[in-house]
Amino acid sequence: MKLICKKDLLLQYINIVNKAVSNRTTLPILECILLTADDKGFVLTGNDLELGIKTAAIEADILEKGEVAIEARIFNEIVRRLNGEDVTISTNEKNAVTIVCGSSEFSIMGQGGDDFPALPEVEQNQAYTLKQNDLRNMIRQTIFSIAQDNAKPVLTGELFEFHDEFFNIVSVDGYRISYRKNNLIQSCGKNDVIVPGKTLSELNKILSQSDEDLVSLYVTDKHILFDLGTAIMVSRLIEGDFIRYEQSFSEDFKTEVLVDKNQMIQSLERASLVSRDNRKTPVRFQIKTKNMEITAKSDMGTAFEEISVEVEGEEISIAFNPRYFIEALRSIDEENVKIHFTASLSPCTILPVEGDSFKYLILPLRM
Amino acid sequence: MKLICKKDLLLQYINIVNKAVSNRTTLPILECILLTADDKGFVLTGNDLELGIKTAAIEADILEKGEVAIEARIFNEIVRRLNGEDVTISTNEKNAVTIVCGSSEFSIMGQGGDDFPALPEVEQNQAYTLKQNDLRNMIRQTIFSIAQDNAKPVLTGELFEFHDEFFNIVSVDGYRISYRKNNLIQSCGKNDVIVPGKTLSELNKILSQSDEDLVSLYVTDKHILFDLGTAIMVSRLIEGDFIRYEQSFSEDFKTEVLVDKNQMIQSLERASLVSRDNRKTPVRFQIKTKNMEITAKSDMGTAFEEISVEVEGEEISIAFNPRYFIEALRSIDEENVKIHFTASLSPCTILPVEGDSFKYLILPLRM
Structure with missing residues (x-):
């Protein structure tokens, strides 16, 4: 194999296939990137057997066709640090890969392309x-x-x-x-x-x-x-039946709260500071007519937060793992969200103010 | 103790004393910051017994004098996340510290200031x-x-x-x-x-x-x-006699090389890629009349780099731990440096092109 390509383009494609390269494995070939130069062009492949990535043809001047597998980590490090525009990659019959760019020349031991596992065939008909x-x-x-x-x-x-x-x-x-x-x-x-x-x-x-x-x-x-x-x-794919999640979302609720998402995240983050391990220490929500109090307590001390919210329905007191709430709220791009509560031991649901683009259900903790 | 101060200012000073707070210790008081409000003003102290830091007086409205030690990590986290300009800090007779800001209120268990180790006395006469x-x-x-x-x-x-x-x-x-x-x-x-x-x-x-x-x-x-x-x-301070380093720097040399620092760092970084552990695999310098070749070799492969340099004196071949060279060169702000070589098994010296603001000596490795 012998070809010349642009360093920046090559690096960009290495970074893509790298996502399918195994980090630690007992099969050294899986730590490699496969370089293929044939009639279809110059292509990189990574495959950790769970997951495989193959690039589209990379713009290159192919002087000699061929195939070689090279350790991804060193290939990436070398290309990343090269100082020059054009990279020449060539191999010999022993699968030694020579990489030349500017005043640098590397020779790295590769492996034959035949040892590299092929990607599973998936028909690309209906998308x-x-x-x-x-x-x-x-x-x-x-x-x-x-x-x-x-x-x-x-x-x-x-x-x-x-x-x-x-x-x-x-x-x-x-x-x-x-x-x-x-x-x-x-x-x-x-x-x-x-x-x-x-x-x-x-x-x-x-x-x-x-x-x-x-x-x-x-x-x-x-x-x-x-x-x-x-x-x-x-x-x-993972085989098996997914759990029937739909039935967990109930249409019924007794309290609806309209809240500023960022304000709530910040209050939850502060309140959860008093617990060393916030998987175990719940934060308590007390929803009143015009506001919501968030409190937490541990052997370290106590936290009290108050945020103004719009409430419709009953007052309620309920406790949660603050991390679950923070992660759901952080993933939401909208500024305001609706939260539906039913009872102290029933899950709550976070919903958009309008539309049905998301729903998050969180189980409460016993106080 | 009771005082009011600006949140941003307090956070800035916490970040300073934090540098002297112990991370893990068997003496919990060393994980604390001491807050002191007295006639001299409001002051923070950190002390891990090796190293102590005491801030200057922080602008604050002191309503009641006093002293308390509070765990640095939680104090820092709380103040950092507070949402408001003014923070009110107060203590009760049990050393519980109350921190109020905006709609947040924390109560954190502190320790008496008497248990906090005093900083060593150092007379500030001659500086x-x-x-x-x-x-x-x-x-x-x-x-x-x-x-x-x-x-x-x-x-x-x-x-x-x-x-x-x-x-x-x-x-x-x-x-x-x-x-x-x-x-x-x-x-x-x-x-x-x-x-x-x-x-x-x-x-x-x-x-x-x-x-x-x-x-x-x-x-x-x-x-x-x-x-x-x-x-x-x-x-x-560390007690004992430092080694007599001056005699290691010799005025004699046989080869003087003038080199572009960044070019050399990049070449060394690339060359050292072929060794998995660059503490052990040396890179070899071959200094010729107008250029310098840097090569490295391991079971992974070989690297060859060429940089143009100005050389005065004899040609020489010498090997180094590339990391030692890279670290010294990276610490230098100047664009070009002089390197003095004497023999393959004698240390080399990195010097400024002009002046005597630095010198770095590096021992070679046997090839």
Whole structure:
């Protein structure tokens, strides 16, 4: 293999495939990036067996076709620090990779491309299409409440529910539910799959923030493929049935509170300071006619916060893990939110003032 | 105690005394900040027994005198997150500290001020005075080569050598020597002391970057006091004799190289990429008539770098730990430096093109 390409462009694509490169593995080939130069152009591939990424063809002058796998960490570090515009990459029959740029020359031992695991085949016929930035936001706004332990494997992923016109993402960790909904630009009918949390967290690092760029999703029984234009990402799906979350959201409530989101986050953050471990020390909400008091107490001391809110319905006293509330509120872009309470031991729901683009359910704690 | 002060001002002073607060200790009082309100004003003190900081009087409306010690971490977190201009701090007879600001109210258990260890007494008669920014730079430019282990305790600190007109700081870790020199605005005669590295690293975080601000140093047998105007810092000194570093710097050399500092740092950084642990894999310099080749080799591969330099004297081949070279060069503000070489197994010296404001000595490695 021998080719010449632009350093900046190469680095940009390395950063994309790096998201699918394994950090520590017993299989050294998975720590590599596969470089392929053939009739289709110059392409990079990363694959940790759960998740694979293959770039689109990178603009390059291919002088000799070929394929080689090179350790991702060193390849990235070298290219990042090169001082020059054009990089020449060539290999010899022993898979030594020579990288030349400006007055620098590196020779790094690579591995044969044949040892590199191929990405799963996913047919790209019928797509669900939406804006990359919309998908990026939906993931960011739900991923914090996926389960951290493996007790229920389905909960370590997020449910993608496709409908004819829209699409929703749901995560559940046993204490709370995060739900986001968005329109689809193109649909290919009803379907639902569970996508691993790790896939979504890596995907979110490469999804575009521009409203111009679209992403197409292709689904099979075992895999999902995200086509970003610059690259495709293929991930295994989590098998099993997701929990039936819909029934947890009740339409009934006794108290509705309209609150300034930032004010509430700040008050909760301050109140939770008096507990060393805010998973265990609850904060207490006392909702009165015109305001809400947030209090916390531990062996360290006490905190008292007061915020003015609009209240409709009954006064109520209820306690929560402040972190769950803070994470949900932080993920919301709107300035104001509605919160529905039913009883001291019933979950509360955070809703938009208008529309149905999100709903967050949080279980209370006993006081 | 009861007083009212500005939140922003209080936070600024908390950040200063925090540098002397112990992070983990078996003596909980050392994790506290002492608040004192008396005839001299409102003052904060931190003291981890090695190092103590006492602020100047903080503008405050003192309604009732008193003293209390409060855990630094929680005090800092609370004040930082308060939403309001004025903070009211008061204590009761049980040392509970009440902090009120805006619609927040905290009550935190404190400890009696009597339990807080007093700072060592250092007479402030005869001072060495220089610009805070000059001292800050001198520390930054030498602190990286203090010894990391306790085999020779004197080497875990830096030597301060005071003269009538100037002052120099030296650090030695057994493989290299860093030396910086600066004028004194005021001196009180020759003296030398060894200041603990930890003191200097904390001091550097609070020294001003403005050329307006001066620092005065007061020295006793056991302690050094830095008066920054906004606060005083008192530290114990390290007892013992520093090593006689001067004799290691030789005036003789066989090769003088004039090099672009940034170009050399970048080449060294790239070359050291091929070694997984650059403490062990040396980089080799080959100095020729008009250029310098930097090469490195490990089981991972090879790196070759070429930089143009001005050379006077003999060609030479010599190997170094690249990290030692990079750290010394990075600490230098000048664009170009001179490097003196004598032989493959003799130390080299990095010098300014003009003047004598610094010298760095680095031992070579066997190839």
